[in-house]
Amino acid sequence: MLHAAWLIPALPLLGFVVLLLAGRRLGDPAAGWLATLMVAGAFVTTLVVFSGLLGRGGDNRLFVQDLFTWIPAGGLQVKTGFLVDPLSVTMALFVTGVGTLIHLYSIGYMHGDDGYHRFFVYLNLFIFSMLMLVLSSSFLGTFLGWEGVGACSYFLISFWFERPAAPSAGKKAFVTNRVGDFGFMLGMFLIFTTFGSLQYTDVLGHAGTLTHATAMAIALLLFLGAAGKSAQLPLYVWLPDAMEGPTPVSALIHAATMVTAGVFLMVRINPILAEAGGVATLIAVVGAATALFAATIACAQDDIKKVLAYSTISQLGYMFLAVGSGAYVAAIFHMITHAFFKALLFLGAGSVIHGMHDEQDMKRMGGLRTWMPITSVTFIVAWLAIAGIPPFSGFWSKDDILANAWDKSPILWLVGVVTAGLTAYYMSRQVFLVFFGKERWKESAHARSEPEAEAEPEHEPAAAAGGGDLAAAVGGRDVAAASHGDHREFTPHESPPTMTLPLVVLAALAAVGGALSLPFGSFRPLETWLEPVVGDRLHKLSLSGSTQVAYALGTVVLALVGIAIAYLIYLGHRVREESVEPKVLRRAWYVDPLYAAVIERPGRLLASWSAFFLDAKVIDGAVNGVASLVRGGGTRLRAVQSGYVRNYALAVASGAVLLVGYVVVRGGG
């Protein structure tokens, strides 16, 4: 059964090729269904491989399937193949699982868009690349997927390429990620220098032979790559902008899967990290700092997706905190639960945006729970999960990380706990602003000026026409009227079942996902399962069970306090909203302007100076200048021809001849 591994990425690849060639003919919605089917097939295949791996004994859960030699060059032999082990299968399971749900959701969400089939072309290519990333048997294969998901991310962020902001955001994502890739590449070079191979089995098994300095260098370089892909300080700046992409993309790529690739890479190289001493501490510090930093920004954003973007950065910070604390299982655990609840939050947000006719400003929402029952109930489940309220999944995974962080350093733990409080606060703020309180959209709809209301964005994911008949049956409140009626008097509406079904499934997973790894007893399936990958390098908690429960209760209380404060401000209106949303947070600590001033502007000046002064005036000027000099100086040469460069050339040539002749005479003599 393990031999089916190649089929996992092959199916989405096939989908990509078919859609690329025939997607336009298949059209809407057949193209979407085909894409979804391919990913679902990959999911089923992964299940088969998973059961095959389960059937093997704990020590024997490693299977390498090499298809062909990709790059043979002397001492470097890179194979295209797959490393099937508990880590890669876990990743593949949730990538294909969540991927299938989001594909399904997109069938409804993207309905009516001009680029419908193009969207699914990219989406299937993304899934293929992501699977190559997690399943490949070599660093270079992972890098292939790594760059592939980066390219897909670029395509999909700039999907609505006619809007000025989208292409800029896509470019920013690609370039920022390339900074990280610079580290990844150098890391691979150093690995090759040291081990003579890039295959995981050749490298990781021998990590124990590394010197401390080499291990540190490799780990640091790969961490640079991870920080780019997983949006950590200081390379996180592309992720908030990435929200220009369609919302399913934000859910799939910029929340659940691609951005966790850095965490995956760090867990994959845990044998190297074990030799790298201080690097783990650095990772933990960067993770904790990112978690807190991004959480503060999330408290003051008005755009429903921007809040979630900063929240994602913050949660990824938790995962790196876990990696740095040696809690690899906790990192993967949180990665999985986060995939559930954050994908759900994004899809819920997409449903809201959809129902509100492309409104993303939370200050223009409110009271939507009565209009969008399924969306709001599922969103609330995700909210409780991310806020860390037991028994929802986020509580368990976050608690696992915090307990390990305590062992690493109480300061890191404190940062994590404060972040947890902030998380509860900003997520509650979002839920209250969107689903509770006054229906502010009624006012803002009237307030909006006529032309703005008429200027329908080119993207109108009209729900009604697609699964229209079905939609009407399932809570589709006023669907047809909403999408075809008068937009100035619109009413929010629930989304069609292709969109709400994934919400319900994800909500169920977000609720019970914690069962993967509970802190009591000996039944910890995720830890047992991942044991072959992390071995004895996994940090053993020093806290006793009861202490851990006490700490966890403290965190829950803090989360409740966060919720209460948000309630008082945004529903109770005890404090003016503006006073808790300072400009410095609204502008995200001014990091973008800072980068523009320190990197972008000087860079552009340098480029202009190089091109229009150094190259044009100095270097080329010297060429033409020497020529003019020659022409000016020698009338005899001028008489020969009018082309002045010629004269210069002649002068140089004869000079060189003399020079070489001199040397030869001396050298020969």
Next chain:
Amino acid sequence: MAGFPYLTSLVVVPAVGAAAVAVVPRDRDDVVRAVGLVASLAALVIGVAMLVQFDGGLGSFQMVSHHQWIPDWGISFTLGIDGISVFLVLLSTLLFPIAIAGPTVHRDYKGYVAWMLLLEAGCIGVFLSLDLFLFFLFWEIVLVPMYFLIGGWGYDRRVYAALKFFLFTMVGSGLMLVGILVLVFLHERATGVLTFDLVTLARDQSLAQTTAKWVFLAFAASFAIKVPIFPLHTWLPDAHTEAPTGGSVILAGILLKLGTYGFLRFGLYLFPQAVVDLAPLFLTLGVIGIIYGAVVAIVQRDLKRLVAYSSVAHLGFIVVGIFGLSTQGLQGGVLQMVNHGLSTGALFLLVGMIYERRHTRQIAELGGIQKVAPVFAGVFMLVMLSSIGLPGLNGFVGEFLVLIGTFVTHRWWTVVATAGVILAAIYMLWAYQRVFQGRPEGANTVFAEMSWREWAVMAPLLGFIVFLGVYPKPVLDRIQPTVDALVRHVEDHSDYREPAVNRGRVDARPADGGKGAAGAEGATGIGTGR
């Protein structure tokens, strides 16, 4: 078919084609096109048949055809091929039919085709010559058609650009001629044999070290101008911008490779110790080229000029691969020559198509084309990603091999060179954004999709771009023995020793038992500079 004179016919067929075109009446463009296509496609067919006969396991010259020419001076007509030249010859036979039949030529098609075919004969001759005199002859022949192609079929400042191209190259040629003569005469003085035969000269290594260094520099000046290596590059943007589309395709695809090929075939082969001694200089210039070319490309306003500067950066990678003197770097360098020919050739064709439609190459005057012509934009995107070096496409494999191989031998140069991958993304994506994204306005609202003829021209390039990215093995396997032999040759005639990791001769992995890294590091040899 083993006895068939593949190499000679590869040179003769295009030359005969050129002569045939010359006698066609001036007003019969259809006949001209037919003759041009038949001749260049015949060369392609011969090239492919030659590849089938090519023994990929051999590291030495094969299919050698040797004829006495001027025996008194030791000059012979000797052609031969090996793993380094074989794919460059094939690239030539692929790109010339494209340059002949692909772009629209607006005046004197007959002259255009005749010069193109003569140029093809010259280029292939350079790649195949094993006699220094013959090599120099072909090297000079190449110059003439290119000069007339730029000057006769180019754009506004074509005369200036053509002259600049011609004179820059002539300066180099003059130096190289002196170098060749010095080498041959000193060889005669040392051994008593007067010969221009490359293999003999390389084997005997008759020059004193200091002399060898100077003679190498005379060769290198010529090659460096052709590549071009910073700061000798300023003829390139002018020549590219003013040349007709087909001229740019050949200029970037083939002519620049003459320089890097020269370094490999004549630099490393004839002057190993000099190359080893001067490697830091050329590595530095190569790295500067990578960074500088990319930085300058960012702010270019003319799309063609932007691609030209990107060539400076790409060729920098090849230079780094050659002077890094590692197996991977050399293999990657050779592969990258082919890759650059494919992707930059394709880019110039696409820019030419844009010009045909919009009569401008100014980036500021374009915009939103993806909306009007999504398929065209998709093709451009693919080629662009190949140029950026996205894994899975051809550009990555060459670039990666160059960097990983050179990292082992010359670490810090590689670190800077790797930064070039960031810059490549900046200039390409920004250009794509301004040309293809956004909302189309004014004249940009009309933009025809790819025609069938354009597809026919692009399809083979796109096919190879993908194929070489996914499965470069057939090519790398055939390059490897020659590169191995070349590295051995350099080691035999210099104090250079390639690190074991690159060669894969010894299991470089640290031995089990304790922190065995000292042994592993020691085994990686020079240049790892810990």
